[in-house]
Amino acid sequence: MRIVFAAYEYTKEFNHPVKWLERISAFTGILSALAKTNEVHSIQQINFEGSHNLEGVDYHFKQYNEVALRFFPHKLNLYLKNLKPDVIIIQGLHCPLRVIQLRLILGSKVKIILQHRAEKPFRGYKKVFQQLADRCVNAYLFGSIALGMEWVKFENLKTAGKIYEVAGLSSRFYPIEKKIAKQHIDVSRNPIYLWVGRLNENKNPLTVVDAFLRFTELNPNAQLYMGYQTTELLSEIEKRLINQPNGKNVVLVGNIEHNDLLYWFNAADFLISGSYYEGGGTVISEAMSAGCVPIVTAIPSFKMLTNNGDCGFLYQAGNTDELLKILISTQHLNLPEEREKCLAFFKAHLSFDAIGNKIQEIALAL
Numbered sequence: 001m002r003i004v005f006a007a008y009e010y011t012k013e014f015n016h017p018v019k020w021l022e023r024i025s026a027f028t029g030i031l032s033a034l035a036k037t038n039e040v041h042s043i044q045q046i047n048f049e050g051s052h053n054l055e056g057v058d059y060h061f062k063q064y065n066e067v068a069l070r071f072f073p074h075k076l077n078l079y080l081k082n083l084k085p086d087v088i089i090i091q092g093l094h095c096p097l098r099v100i101q102l103r104l105i106l107g108s109k110v111k112i113i114l115q116h117r118a119e120k121p122f123r124g125y126k127k128v129f130q131q132l133a134d135r136c137v138n139a140y141l142f143g144s145i146a147l148g149m150e151w152v153k154f155e156n157l158k159t160a161g162k163i164y165e166v167a168g169l170s171s172r173f174y175p176i177e178k179k180i181a182k183q184h185i186d187v188s189r190n191p192i193y194l195w196v197g198r199l200n201e202n203k204n205p206l207t208v209v210d211a212f213l214r215f216t217e218l219n220p221n222a223q224l225y226m227g228y229q230t231t232e233l234l235s236e237i238e239k240r241l242i243n244q245p246n247g248k249n250v251v252l253v254g255n256i257e258h259n260d261l262l263y264w265f266n267a268a269d270f271l272i273s274g275s276y277y278e279g280g281g282t283v284i285s286e287a288m289s290a291g292c293v294p295i296v297t298a299i300p301s302f303k304m305l306t307n308n309g310d311c312g313f314l315y316q317a318g319n320t321d322e323l324l325k326i327l328i329s330t331q332h333l334n335l336p337e338e339r340e341k342c343l344a345f346f347k348a349h350l351s352f353d354a355i356g357n358k359i360q361e362i363a364l365a366l
Helices: 017-023 025-034 066-071 074-082 096-106 125-134 145-153 178-185 205-216 234-242 258-267 282-289 300-305 320-332 335-350 352-365
Strands: 002-006 039-044 050-054 057-061 087-091 111-115 139-142 163-165 192-196 223-227 250-254 270-272 293-297 313-315
Touching: 002 074, 017 025, 017 039, 017 050, 017 057, 025 039, 025 057, 025 282, 025 352, 039 074, 066 074, 066 096, 074 096, 087 096, 096 111, 096 125, 111 352, 139 145, 139 352, 145 163, 145 300, 178 258, 192 205, 192 258, 192 282, 205 223, 205 234, 205 250, 205 320, 223 258, 234 250, 258 282, 270 282, 282 293, 282 300, 282 335, 293 300, 293 320, 293 335, 313 320, 335 352
Parallel strands: 002 039, 002 087, 039 057, 087 111, 111 139, 139 163, 192 223, 192 270, 223 250, 270 293, 293 313
Antiparallel strands: 050 057
8 A cells, every 4th residue: 555644834944854854753653664564655845855765664855835835735736646645644634725626636536534733623714614625535533532523513524434543643762771761861859750841821830830749748759850842831830939848849950852851751750741732642652652650631632642541640631639639649559560551552552553553454444
């Protein structure tokens, strides 16, 4: 089966193909898994033109006009057709007019799959375009069935019959000895809780900090390390820490290089998230791939990633009391057993091979 991946996007900040593919390695690993039993191509649009083969996948680096990509991507659609694909997987549900044009060029034989990338259903007149594009699409890949059902509820998609539950990204991390991981990042406290994400309203770090500060009153040895890429709520967090006697139990690490996350996820016992909405959850997958136990909000994508809370813990977003109860319960947890449960579930359902196999099964059934 010949599978082609594409997106109607151009990232001009990158001009080196290898560095770009390293940046999106949580995605390219899925393509590599598919390439073990299929012919796989991927169209990438950065400030470079050429080709590159990585792990059996043919990457085509093209440069098309940005305005044309947004409205009338005829050249890209024609290029996709000329690759003679059996299946085309387009990233995102936010480009319905371009998908309609793609179907008109391809005809009816080629299967078109759209992969959800955290976008929400259009409202108003734009909603009509998604309804029209729905007639041109054979399947949708969502991070959870519940996320897809929101699109059916708002009538952007006609039925649930085309919706499939597939993780959009995975992880190249793996377990290493905890002692080595701690030495690498120079931490020694036990237990260690970790936060990784933007400090914005949606990620909701304030609930996490508030619950953790209350937890340290009961367990003064507990330590929360916070890695973050943006600082929207940093001043609010700092105020909370200054005014609390246990404020030193929360360490504001700042930006953590992605490669160093391997050591952080292996050093930490638990990863905490406070998100109100996520289309996926790459950080959760990365943590679980290293055996770090997730404590996350009960949103659809996180329910899928944790097997509905069977791996780790779920709590209602914004509920400080509920999170505190979970933190208290972690003191009595059989951590090695929970760690192994997370690793096993990741391998079976969230790894590159697991995701690739699922996409292949879906494509063959269309």
